[in-house]
Amino acid sequence: MAKIAFLGLGVMGYPMAGHLQAAGHQVTVYNRTTAKAEAWSQEHGGSWAATPRQAAEGVDFVMACVGNDDDLRAVCQGADGAFVGMASGSVFVDHTTVSAKVTRELYAAAQTAGISFLDAPISGGQAGAENGALSVMCGGDEEAFDAAAPIVDAYARICRRIGASGAGQMTKMCNQIAIAGLVQGLSEALHFAEKAGLDSRAVVEVISQGAAGSWQMSNRYETMIEDHFEHGFAVDWMRKDLGICLDAANETGASLPVTALVDQFYKEVQNQGGGRWDTSSLLKRLRLLG
Structure with missing residues (x-):
């Protein structure tokens, strides 16, 4: 010990x-x-x-x-x-x-x-x-x-x-880049289901068992559907992380168009008063847009 x-x-x-x-x-x-x-x-x-x-x-x-x-x-x-x-x-x-x-x-x-x-x-x-x-x-x-x-x-x-040294942090950036796109995609899917008049839970039950399945879907869909965003990793922290990703992309020459776009979506969430909401609140942004 x-x-x-x-x-x-x-x-x-x-x-x-x-x-x-x-x-x-x-x-x-x-x-x-x-x-x-x-x-x-x-x-x-x-x-x-x-x-x-x-x-x-x-x-x-x-x-x-x-x-x-x-x-x-x-x-x-x-x-x-x-x-x-x-x-x-x-x-x-x-x-x-x-x-x-x-x-x-x-x-x-x-x-x-x-x-x-x-x-x-x-x-x-x-x-x-x-x-x-x-x-x-x-x-x-x-x-x-x-x-x-x-x-x-x-x-x-x-x-x-x-x-x-530094390889761990660069790998974490890969993690956050992947999450940003996944959460936006999940938010759009749930938003589309709502607008189409579908049962969102039934939709997730089916698509989660196929190629669309992910940790984010399995662990966040229920609270997202319920419009509950007061848990998990906060938007303020995610924007900090995505800023690190984008700075590193400039240094390495990597192209991160989706990450840059989702970062701006999170900025909108902050402007809506959601800096302490969790990262799945990208769905909240879509609902507020109508």
């Missing part, structure tokens, strides 16, 4: 840290809002720390699941950052979806500090985190990955190293 720090107790990090504690690891958590760290400690029996540095002192692994590039830099660097507290040879595993640029920046800083850094973004949503069934896509040194993979298994359905 390992000594682990977990930084960031949002809807994903809170249950992920719980799985680590339940697996028998010695877990210390940090969260920007101290009350949440205290609540996690009371629920799961682990300890909490006031700063990332304090949480990282004396541990084997530091896991992070925060908001964006700036949040990640804040928990890693500076006088109270985790890098200062980490011992030589320990491993930092970043589960945040951030740019490959900041990943490579922190990878280099970690090397200078004598520690390892893995980018390991996740997919599977809140349900995947709660059920310990996340998909984890990793970039970084193979030795660090081999050390961290058995730890990550506590909340992963699959954990795979894709390549060097």
Whole structure:
């Protein structure tokens, strides 16, 4: 069993840290809002720390699941950052979806500090985190990955190293690109069914068993039909991710016309007051358009 720090107790990090504690690891958590760290400690029996540095002192692994590039830099660097507290040879595993640029920046800083850094973004949503069934896509040194993979298994359905530093984040971009098109297609299908006067549930029952079937259809159609969008991955976060995708596409020369279009549809959802709605709210946008 390992000594682990977990930084960031949002809807994903809170249950992920719980799985680590339940697996028998010695877990210390940090969260920007101290009350949440205290609540996690009371629920799961682990300890909490006031700063990332304090949480990282004396541990084997530091896991992070925060908001964006700036949040990640804040928990890693500076006088109270985790890098200062980490011992030589320990491993930092970043589960945040951030740019490959900041990943490579922190990878280099970690090397200078004598520690390892893995980018390991996740997919599977809140349900995947709660059920310990996340998909984890990793970039970084193979030795660090081999050390961290058995730890990550506590909340992963699959954990795979894709390549060097940044490869995990680039793979997560592929994930978000695929999801954007799928959710828009599903939203249009349900919208069409409604306009045609069809029983949407019967339609999904049939088409989900054929080539149109997808995770999004199986897990989101019911709440979409019910016009319920107050769960899951928020539009604000999806737009952050799609912005990373589009920036990377400009750098690599990739053409992402559908992704760019769906990003603008999500911008319309934000303008409709739906920034905290989940990503399936693309259907809500179509309903509001009439």
